[in-house]
Amino acid sequence: xxxxxxxxxxxxxxxxxxxxxxxxxxxxxxxxxxxxxxxxxxxxxxxxxxxxxxxxxxxxxxxxxxxxxxxxxxxxxxxxxxxxxxxxxxxxxxxxxxxxxxxxxxxxxxxxxxxxxxxxxxxxxxxxxxxxxxxxxxxxxxxxxxxxxxxxxxxxxxxxxxxxxxxxxxxxxxxxxxxxxxxxxxxxxxxxxxxxxxxxxxxxxxxxxxxxxxxxxxxxxxxxxxxxxxxxxxxxxxxxxxxxxxxx
Ligand code: NDP
Numbered sequence: 001x002x003x004x005x006x007x008x009x010x011x012x013x014x015x016x017x018x019x020x021x022x023x024x025x026x027x028x029x030x031x032x033x034x035x036x037x038x039x040x041x042x043x044x045x046x047x048x049x050x051x052x053x054x055x056x057x058x059x060x061x062x063x064x065x066x067x068x069x070x071x072x073x074x075x076x077x078x079x080x081x082x083x084x085x086x087x088x089x090x091x092x093x094x095x096x097x098x099x100x101x102x103x104x105x106x107x108x109x110x111x112x113x114x115x116x117x118x119x120x121x122x123x124x125x126x127x128x129x130x131x132x133x134x135x136x137x138x139x140x141x142x143x144x145x146x147x148x149x150x151x152x153x154x155x156x157x158x159x160x161x162x163x164x165x166x167x168x169x170x171x172x173x174x175x176x177x178x179x180x181x182x183x184x185x186x187x188x189x190x191x192x193x194x195x196x197x198x199x200x201x202x203x204x205x206x207x208x209x210x211x212x213x214x215x216x217x218x219x220x221x222x223x224x225x226x227x228x229x230x231x232x233x234x235x236x237x238x239x240x241x242x243x244x245x246x247x248x
Pocket of ligand 1: 008012014032034035062087088115141142143
């Protein structure tokens, strides 16, 4: 039986790399996206051209009804779910805490925290052996920012990732004897379009001197950690974190 994985925010960046690598490892892949329909379809085409199976599903993970529709689409398409990667995440323009308003903070938390909770909920409802499922695995894509704090840039984003880490710890314990493992990956400075949304496309160039390995990372380097945590190789690993940050 081919296993099914849902990856949120998989139209580009780290999510797209996870989708590609998951397909290479034999998963059938649900590629969630928010606005990048063409990019998501390109990820799907890449997987299909390589002989894999994938489909794109639009949904805003911060909206409960959309999350429920997305999981229903996955049920209809593949009839099973074995893994979730909570990867969709946003940040906003760099600023200090005293400049932030409630709209901005709420927007970050809605996607990064509420969205991840809602997707985890729907995944557990399907995968938990207590609810008739066959077990599975969840990986939450957090950030080293959740530990370092992102001072002067986006402390709200960092706080959302710290909250996501607590979801990892708590849900791992809740679901451990229901066949579900829950782990986190904390990327450091990874070369994606995300930095542009903070207003500094060249951010890695500015900060790479602070990385012990002296460079930014590639999305695929994060994807490899995610796929390991999802694999049977990680069968006794839950509530754990892998930092993929070149030592930063
Ligand atoms: P990108 O900005 O390149 O991609 C973000 C993805 O998330 C896109 O596919 C986007 O979809 C999707 N997305 C955004 N909001 C929503 C939403 N509300 N619902 C569904 N999908 C949404 O980001 P990265 O690949 O860099 O980041 C992926 C994850 O890794 C994030 O959680 C981020 O916080 C984390 N991370 C990234 C680091 C980095 O240096 N790049 C460092 C540490 C952590 P669309 O394009 O369709 O709008």
